Amino acid sequence: MGLAVESVSLSRRAFLRARSRTELNAPRRPPWALPEAAFVARCTRCDACVEACPTGVLRPAEGGYPVVDFSRAACSFCARCVEQCIPQALSPAAAAQPWALKAVIGQGCLALHGVECRVCGECCEGSAIRFRPRVGGVVLPVVDAEACTGCGACVGPCPTRAIAMESV
Template sequence: MSISRRGFLQGRLRPDSDALRPPWVARGDMFEEVCTRCGDCLRVCPTSILIAGGGGFPVVDFSRGECTFCGDCVTACKPGALMRRSESVAPWNVKAAIGDACLARRGVECRVCGEICGEAAIRFRPTAGGVAQPQFDAGRCTGCGACYAPCPVGAIALTKNVEKHE
């Protein structure tokens, strides 16, 4: 793991590994050294989910919308911090997760996340005498974030999956 000079001087002895970077990060552990923080990817994002995070580096904010995986951020990235290798490689290793605050899990009818999920990664299974329960299929989830903002109780989290996509 590489430590940037800026990170060292700011007292960060490891890169900001918790930050959710844009899709198609070319070199995850070297991102902060390659990215010039020019902001071009922020300006071209059609859903405006890319914002300047710590140190001015781009991060994803799903409260603003979803990622359509249009690739505009990659095209705008002249330093090559974002790079689409091939169509068969996933844009990132982000997946949604449904937390315990979920209304349906608490017995209140709600299917907002399932209705908005274009990949059908979240479906609702009817239960006898109760509220339909969410069923999550991680294999179908693209990590687009469409389910995040509409959730009325903030029960959806989007985090980096432990699996590596190369």
């Protein structure tokens, strides 16, 4: 009688970065949010951060906790949400950067299927998305991770929803 081996289906990227399943599945919290457990412990679900957000990228989600929804808007990193967070679930003292999110272009990208599209690059104020020419085909988008602020301006306008914001 042999031993049963349980198959683990973590992506190679997640494995190499040693992230837990909880962290991988955690909702996208507002900028400068405390780590998930501390955030949930402090957040009173008052919606002050959501109401203070000038771009509308924040919305209440399941359980009433705020999340970032890049399909609605981009984050300007104005920190108004932080200013309104009385329980300090959002705190710039916790991290110098608002979050560790960067744009990642997926397989649904039109350019990968031979269709000319530069919408993501046109929406990127930081010029983090550039287009690499290729022989016999349309230009391909490339994200400069150093230049990407993680604002998410490229996500909503993408006609195929091929761009995701991922933790780095």
